[in-house]
Amino acid sequence: MPRTADHEERRRQIAAAVCELISEGGLDAVTVARTAASAGISVGLVQHYFRTKDEMLLHAFRYASSRIRSRIEERIRAGIQHRRPISRVLAEAMAELIPLDETRRTEFRVARAFAGRALDVPALAEVDSETARALRDDLAQAVHNGKECGEVVPDLDPWPAAVRLAAVAEGLATQVYRDPSGVNGIPATALSASIIDAELAVVFTGECRQYVAGST
Structure with missing residues (x-):
């Protein structure tokens, strides 16, 4: 090797x-x-x-983040291949941030441990902020793409929408981690999907022209 x-x-x-x-x-x-x-x-x-331990933690955080990124990129590739609307692809991508299985629960714990340590270590705090900004950038780009294809109204500002969707994903991840079996008889997977779908429906209100039969 x-x-x-x-x-x-x-x-x-x-x-x-x-x-x-x-x-x-x-x-x-x-x-x-x-x-x-x-x-x-x-x-x-x-x-x-x-x-140092902080160097190990930083690398572990980047390792866990790269696994999430790889899964999201695979969702995007599959969405393009199967001509799915942006809102559907985004729903699947956001679900990768929710700790619905052991792999994602581990990633969530690593991210939380890293964020906690970052409160006292400026170098780690900057990486934590960069990661959050990258997620917002990706969400804003998805909304912008939705405007271009007709899924999002032309006058909607992508950035507040991106912040809102990021906040929903972050808060939902915490809720699911605390109650992995779900809430009030609703399984965590179904609950997460319904919340993500409801939030995306506020932003993605139209139909993708790219996939409408007979469109050019």
Whole structure:
């Protein structure tokens, strides 16, 4: 295996180990020794790649974020391939942010641990802010694309809509994490879908001209 590939694989192992430790015991469970044991490598090797716990946490956060991003990009590719309206693709993408299974619950715990630590570490706080801004940018672009194809009215400002949708996703993720089985007999998956659909329906009120039969 080339050195660069080995380097990235080791860092991935460590990030996965940190995520697992956070999922099981929170940020306090993350130590160099425990991370090394979980990753199946030596303490010295962990210290070779990451000098501090904050560096490990930052890498774990980026690792978890990249997994979410990969799933969202796959949703977008599938949506384009199957000619789905933007609102449907966006609904599926937003659902990837909600902790509806063990993978997403782990990612949520990592994100929350990172955000908590970022309150006291400016360098981490900037990464946390950049990640939030990137989500808003993506949502605003989706709304803008919706305006171009006819799903969104021309005079709607994408940015307030993006902030609102981001806030809904963030708040919904917290609610689902606290009550993973759902609320008042409504399963979490169905509840999440209905809330996301209701919020998107406020923004995406039209029909995509691109997919209307006979349109050019």
